[in-house]
Amino acid sequence: MTARLWHRAGRAALVLLVLVVLGALWEAYKSWGPADGVQLFGTRVLPRTTDAAMPHLSSIWHAFGSAEVGGAITFGPTRTVFDSVLDAAGNTLQWAAAGFVLGVVVGMLLALLMDRLVVAERALMPYVVLSQTVPLIALAPLVTKWGQGSKLGPLTWQPWMSVSVIAAYLAFFPVAVGMARGLKSPSVVHAEYFRCAAAGWWSTLLRLKLPSSVPFLVPALRLAAAGAVVGTIVAEISTGLDGGIGRLIITYSQQATGDPSRVYAAVIGAAVLGLFVAAAVSLFDLALFPYRREDAR
Known part of the structure; x- marks a missing residue:
């Protein structure tokens, strides 16, 4: 360790x-x-x-401490650009986290289904790959319109849910592909041993396949987390959802002051957000370190 x-x-x-x-x-x-x-x-x-x-890097640095100005959104008298970037990044993180969780669940379920049924893998894998060729800019307005007025039991569909669904759309792909590959990674010797011991599919999954899939799953989760952030930012811009880092970038680019340093400050905030979620997945990787097998790397 x-x-x-x-x-x-x-x-x-x-x-x-x-x-x-x-x-x-x-x-x-x-x-x-x-x-x-x-x-x-x-x-x-x-x-x-x-x-x-x-602009010079020093100008971008000083832009974080500059006072906010009026524009498409209203700011307090003592609010700075750093405060706005921090709040916007927090909102984007929440929406991306919801999309990440949804994408991971969907990706894992697809991987388990493809591992359980060979015909499911042959039928679904081409469409899983094909799904990533659809541009998000075209998909975001469709998801927003589909969600408007919808209800999930007592829960009314909110605009941020459309953004999270689009984030999940990018997050599920690496998880599905990575875990599907990891579930098939155990050696023939280990698989034959479990078969000779009359272990069922569930026991083989828990004791052999899932631990063997960890070296493949963790990088997939890291890609899924980054994809969820990217999908959230693109969806904010496409759907017009206010409060996130994506809309903040557009707001700064349209302000009358025309200060490009503010735009770069928001872009840096988005980049730091991506690094933060990647670091969070790395902590999860440390927790799963005992399950890593050298021969599966």
Whole structure:
């Protein structure tokens, strides 16, 4: 366990180093790059270096502490950009978490069904893969219209539920594929041993297949968490749901002040949110460390 903690600490240090290098490259290009960007065969491949397109990192940093201004939403007199980004990220996190849980449940159920019935795997797997080719921008308005006025027993459909469903749409795919692969990962020797011991499907699932699927499931959960955040942000923009980080990015881009630093501040908040959910899944990975098998990696 200690070696694993040192390994994760090294990875965290590497991430910080990459961020520092990217920041240095940003400032270098901002200082010495052409004002109109770099063009190749008439197509701009690198952005403009003007303050409207690429503000200095220091400007983005100071934007977090600047006071909010009026616009599409109303802010308090002492509210800062950091407060708005933090609140918006919290709302997005809640909606993404709901979509993540729903997507994980659906993905696991599909994986169990495909493992139990070979015909189900042959019938469902192509559609599971095909589902990810549908663009979210086209899907989000449809889900919103389907949900309007619907009721789940005493529960009335809320606008945020459409956003969570779209997040689940991205989250279920890696879980279904990863767990389906993990359930088939036990070696032939172990599978034959359980078969010779007359173990039923349920006992084999709990004692052999589920522990063997952990090395495949954890990376799938990490991708699902990141996908849920991305799906939530895209759905906020597409459906017009206020209060999240996606709508905050649009709000800042449309404000009369025209300060691009605020837009970048909201984008950084979205990126940090993605890193946060990935780190949360990593903690779950530590809890499942005893179930990892070296031969299944």
